Amino acid sequence: MNGCVEGPLNGLTIVELSSGAGAAYAGRLLSTLGALTVLMEPPEGSALRRRPPFLPRPAGEGEDVSALFAYLSAGKSSVVCDPQSPAGRASFHRLLETADAFICDVPLSQRAAMGVDEASVRARNPALTYVSVLPFGASGPNAGWRGEEITLIHASGEGFLLPNGLSAEMFPDRPPIKIHGHFAEMQGGVVAALGALAALLSRSAAQGEAVDVSIQDAALAVGAFAIQRLGDGSLEHRVTRSFKYGGVLECADGYVQLLTLEERQWTGLVELMGRPDWATAPDLQDPLERGRRGAEINARIRAWSKGETTADVVARAQKLGVPMAKYSSPADVLAGAHEQARGLFQRVDIPGATPAPVLVAPFHLDGASLRLRGGPPALGEHQAILHITNRRETAGLAVGAR
Amino acid sequence: MKPLAGLRIADFTVHAAGPFCTHMLSQLGAECIKIESSLRPDIFRKPHPVYGRMGPASFDQVASNKLSVRINLKDPRGVDLAKRLVSISEMAAESFRPGVMARLGLGYDVLSQVKPSLVMLSVSSSGQTGPDSHFAGYAPLFGAWGALGFLTGYADGPPVEMRHVMDHSVGMNAAVAALAAFYRMRATGRGCHVDVSAREVASSLAGEALLLAAAGGAPARMGNRDLQMAPHGVYATSQADRWLTIAVREDAEWTALLGVMGRRELGDDPRFRDAASRLKHAADLDVEVESWTGTQIAEPAVARLQAAGVPASVSATTADLTRDVHLRDRGAVVDVEDTDGKTRAALSVPIRFSQSEAGLERGTPRLGEDENYVFGELLGLSRAKRAELAEAQVIH
Numbered sequence: 001m002n003g004c005v006e007g008p009l010n011g012l013t014i015v016e017l018s019s020g021a022g023a024a025y026a027g028r029l030l031s032t033l034g035a036l037t038v039l040m041e042p043p044e045g046s047a048l049r050r051r052p053p054f055l056p057r058p059a060g061e062g063e064d065v066s067a068l069f070a071y072l073s074a075g076k077s078s079v080v081c082d083p084q085s086p087a088g089r090a091s092f093h094r095l096l097e098t099a100d101a102f103i104c105d106v107p108l109s110q111r112a113a114m115g116v117d118e119a120s121v122r123a124r125n126p127a128l129t130y131v132s133v134l135p136f137g138a139s140g141p142n143a144g145w146r147g148e149e150i151t152l153i154h155a156s157g158e159g160f161l162l163p164n165g166l167s168a169e170m171f172p173d174r175p176p177i178k179i180h181g182h183f184a185e186m187q188g189g190v191v192a193a194l195g196a197l198a199a200l201l202s203r204s205a206a207q208g209e210a211v212d213v214s215i216q217d218a219a220l221a222v223g224a225f226a227i228q229r230l231g232d233g234s235l236e237h238r239v240t241r242s243f244k245y246g247g248v249l250e251c252a253d254g255y256v257q258l259l260t261l262e263e264r265q266w267t268g269l270v271e272l273m274g275r276p277d278w279a280t281a282p283d284l285q286d287p288l289e290r291g292r293r294g295a296e297i298n299a300r301i302r303a304w305s306k307g308e309t310t311a312d313v314v315a316r317a318q319k320l321g322v323p324m325a326k327y328s329s330p331a332d333v334l335a336g337a338h339e340q341a342r343g344l345f346q347r348v349d350i351p352g353a354t355p356a357p358v359l360v361a362p363f364h365l366d367g368a369s370l371r372l373r374g375g376p377p378a379l380g381e382h383q384a385i386l387h388i389t390n391r392r393e394t395a396g397l398a399v400g401a402r
Numbered sequence: 403m404k405p406l407a408g409l410r411i412a413d414f415t416v417h418a419a420g421p422f423c424t425h426m427l428s429q430l431g432a433e434c435i436k437i438e439s440s441l442r443p444d445i446f447r448k449p450h451p452v453y454g455r456m457g458p459a460s461f462d463q464v465a466s467n468k469l470s471v472r473i474n475l476k477d478p479r480g481v482d483l484a485k486r487l488v489s490i491s492e493m494a495a496e497s498f499r500p501g502v503m504a505r506l507g508l509g510y511d512v513l514s515q516v517k518p519s520l521v522m523l524s525v526s527s528s529g530q531t532g533p534d535s536h537f538a539g540y541a542p543l544f545g546a547w548g549a550l551g552f553l554t555g556y557a558d559g560p561p562v563e564m565r566h567v568m569d570h571s572v573g574m575n576a577a578v579a580a581l582a583a584f585y586r587m588r589a590t591g592r593g594c595h596v597d598v599s600a601r602e603v604a605s606s607l608a609g610e611a612l613l614l615a616a617a618g619g620a621p622a623r624m625g626n627r628d629l630q631m632a633p634h635g636v637y638a639t640s641q642a643d644r645w646l647t648i649a650v651r652e653d654a655e656w657t658a659l660l661g662v663m664g665r666r667e668l669g670d671d672p673r674f675r676d677a678a679s680r681l682k683h684a685a686d687l688d689v690e691v692e693s694w695t696g697t698q699i700a701e702p703a704v705a706r707l708q709a710a711g712v713p714a715s716v717s718a719t720t721a722d723l724t725r726d727v728h729l730r731d732r733g734a735v736v737d738v739e740d741t742d743g744k745t746r747a748a749l750s751v752p753i754r755f756s757q758s759e760a761g762l763e764r765g766t767p768r769l770g771e772d773e774n775y776v777f778g779e780l781l782g783l784s785r786a787k788r789a790e791l792a793e794a795q796v797i798h
Binding site for chain 2: 072136150165167179194212213217227250265321324345356362364
């Protein structure tokens with residue numbers, strides 16, 4: 001068994017059956033917050049173990065180790081359990097008897113045959129919280145649709161709006177793009193963790209909740225502002241939603257982001273640029289006039305930034321209260337003094353690879369970073385969990401029960 | 403009944419990230435009391451020329467479903483009033499720059515004395531601690547700091563600004579962390595200060611790339627390309643600026659795609675015979691796929707692709723989303739009544755429960771709309787006392 005951590009969800013047990021980044025991230029968040037997350041894997045291992053990117057290794061040595069699986073599974077426990085075999089099904093039910101919530105991203109059409117549909121699970125475990133994470137959710141006319149990250153970020157609307165700013169200016173005729181990695185799927189994961197917690201807070205011993213999360217809904221939810229703008233009469237488009245000035249600026253050694261929304265920030269920017277004559281001209285003291293002449297101003301700002309270096313200009317900008325940040329590479333973030341000071345990364349063992357730092361969580365509780373139980377599990381590393389048979393009592397944690 | 407009924411939040415958050423968090427919790431049943439003043443109203447109550455809004459917003463998604471009260475926190479009596487509100491709340495939330503709440507006399511050390519079991523949520527650009535904790539920032543800066551912006555973009559182009567989705571991702575993460583702390587408080591009575599760092603949320607969305615870099619790899623911008631799937635991209639259709647996105651992972655999906663395209667012979671092409679070959683020849687494959695999508699109307703093409711089992715979607719515009727039958731059926735997109743009496747599309751909380759209810763019950767509150775209930779009923783302030791505080795510009 002993995003070591004103990006002091007997270008607020010200590011004592012909760014989550015069983016996760018996942019093949020996508022969404023459900024896996026839900027289990028990961030809950031695990032990092034202290035729950036015991038048990039990953040149920042088929043005999044060949046989770047599909048996420050075979051998803052790129054893979055960690056570098058000497059040619060011809062060992063098997064590919066997925067950085068994606070390692071990140072999403074750090075701190076979880078792994079059991080091999082195939083609910084379609086008779087022995088596996090018995091283990092599955094025993095496992096659920098010890099669980100508070102079951103997270104599942106098996107497509108709807110396959111759930112009943114695998115015995116992991118809500119009705120089958122509910123028949124033996126009426127109080128269990130059943131969390132479904134699917135590309136388009138478990139209900140509605142498109143519930144059976146397939147989805148991958150790129151199709152989902154475009155189904156949720158943000159894809160159409162990307163890229164914006166400098167990139168859209170440089171390549172106006174190219175197709176829109178996706179955000180790096182698994183942005184939409186991970187929104188589904190965060191929402192599933194939120195739904196699971198809300199359901200667990202209101203649970204009764206009689207009947208557990210089924211929580212239905214759609215990755216499309218989740219990614220759309222964080223794109224709420226575009227819907228609001230439409231209601232105000234503006235249809236957003238990647239080419240026109242650029243800031244009037246500022247945005248992505250090229251420097252001598254990389255890129256920075258500049259955004260001045262308030263008057264004092266513009267004043268700071270003028271100071272930062274050394275009070276050039278064009279910027280101190282009386283007509284540019286009017287913010288509306290600056291908005292109208294944004295393209296001209298931006299040409300000046302871009303010409304100036306090319307002579308600056310990123311670290312230096314960002315440090316000076318922040319001293320002047322000018323919102324500016326370097327476009328940090330992953331290596332920059334890993335080496336960042338701020339990230340180090342906050343303990344954002346924890347070095348963990350990775351089966352099949354050398355130990356490496358893994359991002360823990362984007363929040364602190366009680367004034368400190370959380371701690372991962374460990375690295376990603378080896379396949380079936382925690383098989384002994386299947387022999388634990390104590391049925392849990394459902395705690396009276398309902399919010400209203402004071 | 404909503405799952406978080408009985409949870410009350412004293413909400414000091416402003417702008418987007420923090421308010422989105424408490425907006426989510428409010429739709430899950432929390433009673434969320436938004437604290438502003440006419441001296442410092444939230445951004446949506448003011449003109450926003452950057453977005454071409456020359457007056458206050460009539461509807462603000464992240465402020466909706468909340469109660470509104472005015473408290474002037476610059477006045478010591480206002481601070482006392484805020485403390486009384488916190489003392490009858492389970493949670494307090496704020497999103498000022500680190501140090502502002504303490505300067506107001508409302509830091510966690512003070513509020514946890516007022517209410518030892520309090521869960522206090524602080525959302526900031528870089529977190530409450532660390533050398534950059536004082537940094538000013540907005541959503542595009544979070545993405546820049548956190549490497550997500552660096553990693554997003556065309557392979558031969560610059561990094562890309564993350565916009566409002568970045569703010570709201572921060573809010574959604576904050577809701578999870580705050581509820582986890584609340585869960586523990588329910589079980590143990592123990593309070594908690596939850597410190598959410600927006601730049602770390604951006605990094606968390608690129609955690610696999612950070613691990614790859616730590617192990618000696620070099621993750622980079624790659625546009626719409628995937629490391630494993632081909633075809634995988636956003637393709638032109640016969641309609642102007644109307645795009646179709648397709649991703650093929652499995653052989654069965656590949657075969658199905660060729661069937662829909664009417665190009666089964668491509669399955670015999672040695673360049674495309676297996677997934678590895680397709681990935682190697684992804685650029686050639688994109689030309690073949692686009693020679694078909696370029697003749698198609700996006701929506702019916704997606705319907706045929708999905709019916710055949712191929713992951714595909716229209717690159718949806720915001721207008722598409724508000725009239726989408728599936729999203730409407732799920733209640734993800736709903737109509738709300740605006741203050742001018744017209745209906746407009748808004749978003750519900752993206753979670754469906756089998757038993758509990760969730761979602762919007764009211765729109766954006768007018769400043770101070772709920773003071774009778776909050777100051778009168780909840781805090782028991784007499785009309786005379788409230789009039790006195792209003793006269794002194796404490797309730798203001």
